[in-house]
Amino acid sequence: MRPARSNLVFLAVLGVLAAAAPFGERVGPYYYDILVGIGINMILAVSLNLINGYTGQFSLGHAGFMAVGAYTSAWLTLRAGTPSGPAGTAVFAGALLAGALGAGLVGLAVGAPSLRLRGDYLAIVTLGFNEIITGVIQNAEPLGAQRGLGGMGKYTGLFATFAAAAFAVLVIHNLVRSTYGRGFLATHDDEIAAESVGLSTTHYKITAFAVGAAFAGLAGGLYAHFKQFIHPEAFGFARSMDIVVMVILGGMGSMAGVCLAAVLLTVLPEALRWFSHLEALPGWLQRIAENRMILYSFLLIVLMIARPQGLLNFRPRRAKT
Amino acid sequence: MIEFLQQLANGLAQGGIYALIALGYTMIYGVLRFINFAHGDVFMLGAFAGFYVGPPVLKLFGLGPSYMGMALVLLCAMALCAVAGIVIERLCYRPLRDRPRIIVLITAIGVSLLLESGGQLVFGADPKSFPDLITDRAIEIPASWGRLSELTLTLSQLLVLGVTLLLVILLDLIVNRTRIGLAMRALSLNPAAAQLAGVNLDQVIMFTFGLGSALAGAAGILTSIQQPSIGPLMGIAAGLKAFVAAVLGGIGNLPGAVLGGVLIGLTEALVVGYLSPTYRDSIVFGVLILILIFRPTGLLGRAQREKV
Numbered sequence: 012m013r014p015a016r017s018n019l020v021f022l023a024v025l026g027v028l029a030a031a032a033p034f035g036e037r038v039g040p041y042y043y044d045i046l047v048g049i050g051i052n053m054i055l056a057v058s059l060n061l062i063n064g065y066t067g068q069f070s071l072g073h074a075g076f077m078a079v080g081a082y083t084s085a086w087l088t089l090r091a092g093t094p095s096g097p098a099g100t101a102v103f104a105g106a107l108l109a110g111a112l113g114a115g116l117v118g119l120a121v122g123a124p125s126l127r128l129r130g131d132y133l134a135i136v137t138l139g140f141n142e143i144i145t146g147v148i149q150n151a152e153p154l155g156a157q158r159g160l161g162g163m164g165k166y167t168g169l170f171a172t173f174a175a176a177a178f179a180v181l182v183i184h185n186l187v188r189s190t191y192g193r194g195f196l197a198t199h200d201d202e203i204a205a206e207s208v209g210l211s212t213t214h215y216k217i218t219a220f221a222v223g224a225a226f227a228g229l230a231g232g233l234y235a236h237f238k239q240f241i242h243p244e245a246f247g248f249a250r251s252m253d254i255v256v257m258v259i260l261g262g263m264g265s266m267a268g269v270c271l272a273a274v275l276l277t278v279l280p281e282a283l284r285w286f287s288h289l290e291a292l293p294g295w296l297q298r299i300a301e302n303r304m305i306l307y308s309f310l311l312i313v314l315m316i317a318r319p320q321g322l323l324n325f326r327p328r329r330a331k332t
Numbered sequence: 333m334i335e336f337l338q339q340l341a342n343g344l345a346q347g348g349i350y351a352l353i354a355l356g357y358t359m360i361y362g363v364l365r366f367i368n369f370a371h372g373d374v375f376m377l378g379a380f381a382g383f384y385v386g387p388p389v390l391k392l393f394g395l396g397p398s399y400m401g402m403a404l405v406l407l408c409a410m411a412l413c414a415v416a417g418i419v420i421e422r423l424c425y426r427p428l429r430d431r432p433r434i435i436v437l438i439t440a441i442g443v444s445l446l447l448e449s450g451g452q453l454v455f456g457a458d459p460k461s462f463p464d465l466i467t468d469r470a471i472e473i474p475a476s477w478g479r480l481s482e483l484t485l486t487l488s489q490l491l492v493l494g495v496t497l498l499l500v501i502l503l504d505l506i507v508n509r510t511r512i513g514l515a516m517r518a519l520s521l522n523p524a525a526a527q528l529a530g531v532n533l534d535q536v537i538m539f540t541f542g543l544g545s546a547l548a549g550a551a552g553i554l555t556s557i558q559q560p561s562i563g564p565l566m567g568i569a570a571g572l573k574a575f576v577a578a579v580l581g582g583i584g585n586l587p588g589a590v591l592g593g594v595l596i597g598l599t600e601a602l603v604v605g606y607l608s609p610t611y612r613d614s615i616v617f618g619v620l621i622l623i624l625i626f627r628p629t630g631l632l633g634r635a636q637r638e639k640v
Contacts, residue, residue, distance in 0.1 A: 069434060071441075124625055130433045131367040134441075135575060136624060139617030146614035248568075252445065259438060304449035311442030316427050319435050 017188075021181040025174055032170035043169070047237050049277045050172030051230045054179045056257040056273040057266065058226030063255070064263035065187050066219040067199030069134045072121065072141030073227050073254045076114040078246035079144060080228025081235035082154050084110035085163050088236065093164035103166035107175075107232040114228020115221045117144070122220030126213050141251055145243040159242035160235075167237035175233060179226045184266055186222065195219060199264070249304075256307050259314065262324020271323045279303065334482050339605040340598060345489040345558065347597020348496035352551035353574030354581070354589035355503060356544030362520035362584045363540045366433055369440035370420060372571015373447035374413050374545045378552025379462065379562040380455055381409040386463045402465040402557070406495070409553050410546040417545025418538055426534070444571075451564030462560035465553075466491065492554045499550055500590055503543070507586065512539055520584060569613065573600070576620040582633020591631060 035046060059073045084106035091102045121140045128136060149157050186192045197205035198212045198219075205212050235241045253276065261272030280303050286292070287300035299305055314322060353375050360368045386405045395401040424443050428436050468488045473481040507513040515536045518526035527533055555570070556562050577596040581588025596616060603615045623630065 067434070069437065124621060127628055128624055131437050132579070132624060132628075134437060135367075135572070135579075136621055138572075139620055142617050143614045146611065150608075150610055252441075255441075298453055302449050302453060304445055305453060308442045308445035308449060312424055312439055312446065315431075315435050315439040315442065316424070319431065 024177045035169040050176045052273040052277045053176040054230040055254045056269045057179050058223040060269045062219045062223040065195045070137040071134045072137035074246040074250035075141035075144040076224035076227035077231035079114040079117045080110035080231030083113040084232035085235040110232035111225040111229040115225030118221040118224025122217040148243040161240040163239050167233045262321025265324040268323035339601045343598035343601025345492045347594035349551045350574045350577045351590045351593025352547045354577040354593045356548045357578040358589040359544045366436050370443040372567035375548040375552045376567030378409045378413045378549030379556045381412040382553045397464045397467045409549045413549025414542035414546040417541040421541040459561045459563040462556040488558045582630025585632045588632035
């Protein structure tokens with residue numbers, strides 16, 4: 012069988028990454044931090060795009076899945092005694108996989124109510140699940156409760172992050188382009204019509220949640236072993252909102268747009284921080300720059316009124332009539 | 333037993349506030365079929381309206397902390413919130429009236445975030461202490477009531493309950509006894525038919541937003557009388573819980589919103605009293621998920637068939 016073009020592109024990207032990753036260390040810790048942040052956010056945005064974009068559901072709790080992955084994998088590597096060398100890599104890979112699986116299972120559980128709910132209700136329920144997950148962690152002593160969990164080895168590097176990001180893009184791209192995956196788009200466009208031609212929209216919704224959540228768990232594992240300290244508050248509503256803004260800005264259902272938005276919105280807060288320290292600016296502008304949520308929320312409202320397909324989506328699918 | 337009654341009393345006072353906010357959610361859902369995420373933040377605006385307008389208003393009328401002063405500030409805050417609600421509808425929701433619901437939903441989330449972060453910018457992120465509108469004191473329960481006299485009730489709790497009850501009765505009169513109320517009910521029953529019969533859609537929606545937001549504003553003042561520390565993010569938790577209350581009672585159903593609000597207030601008080609305060613938010617969301625799975629129309633709601 013002829014390998015699909017996307018798979019070849021993926022292999023090429025992996026090769027380039029493997030060659031380029033050692034040079035990444037040279038940019039200095041600050042920029043390294045931002046680069047890894049971009050990769051992690053890309054995984055989160057692309058996976059949320061499967062749920063919110065392609066399948067047309069509305070999840071407001073993506074950071075909850077991320078938390079499951081982060082805590083599962085962190086707990087596992089800590090139990091394994093954070094070995095170094097090849098053993099460490101193997102433990103890390105296993106922990107990431109377990110974190111992704113754990114998050115995927117939670118995604119299945121969250122996907123279940125989505126069978127009966129749509130739009131606004133689903134948004135609130137996913138948000139509720141996010142609160143419940145962080146609430147449970149805050150009360151779980153073995154996970155550090157409100158003190159947070161630290162001491163993980165610094166396993167996450169540039170290569171691991173971007174390889175995972177490329178993998179997420181590949182899987183989700185191939186999934187929605189496959190014959191099977193057309194069902195996601197059908198669920199998005201018109202559930203009743205999709206059901207009438209024999210597609211189980213229930214099946215597609217649950218699959219979208221499970222796959223999206225698994226990748227969010229992967230991102231959480233990478234995050235935990237990069238920051239080496241995780242706290243339940245880092246996975247709250249604000250974090251979920253960041254990811255939602257990425258997907259909306261990039262254009263729901265546009266892979267390239269969402270990746271671009273993940274890059275932009277990771278760099279933007281840093282740029283704003285720099286901006287807010289400019290002495291030449293009037294005080295009120297500095298204060299606006301310090302609070303990125305003002306900008307995000309304003310952008311959301313203006314976008315929805317003026318350009319609902321997303322700012323960076325230049326080839327929107329034909330609007331639903 | 334006394335402790336149980338005490339928790340019930342605390343829960344009832346909190347539940348009244350949730351009920352007032354939930355009424356706004358449910359009314360707006362009734363006419364527009366969408367959940368106004370920013371509603372909890374209008375509640376926050378109400379508290380801040382009282383914070384800024386309260387002292388000058390009391391001074392203008394030469395009043396100290398008194399019932400009269402509280403009523404005046406309450407009315408001012410309700411009016412300001414009604415204006416805020418109408419402005420939000422006019423600027424953000426009206427341009428999107430015929431768009432898919434998900435677009436309106438995202439806009440509503442945007443409005444909510446804008447009010448929260450804008451509040452942090454304008455009012456400052458640190459908590460403010462709300463001015464005294466009444467002098468709060470414990471209510472003496474006569475010793476002849478036996479062990480009931482051990483209950484601690486405060487004047488503010490009784491006031492919250494009284495004002496809530498008054499507002500709910502007023503709302504009931506508006507919705508069921510006036511022409512505009514009739515139009516609201518018609519619109520929520522069948523928008524197309526209502527418009528054919530001459531109901532002015534824009535006008536009714538504007539009125540509904542004003543009414544719902546005024547109730548949220550009143551809830552903001554009442555909360556601040558009980559817990560005088562206010563901040564720009566106070567609307568998030570209260571808004572979410574009131575939303576859960578609206579869904580619990582059956583969204584679009586006014587008595588349901590009141591029932592849901594009271595039930596959520598009681599549940600919360602019992603969880604705080606007998607379990608642990610850290611579980612308070614998780615339990616409320618747990619209740620929401622359970623209702624949505626087992627009885628999505630809520631306690632008093634009626635099922636609607638989906639049509640092509």
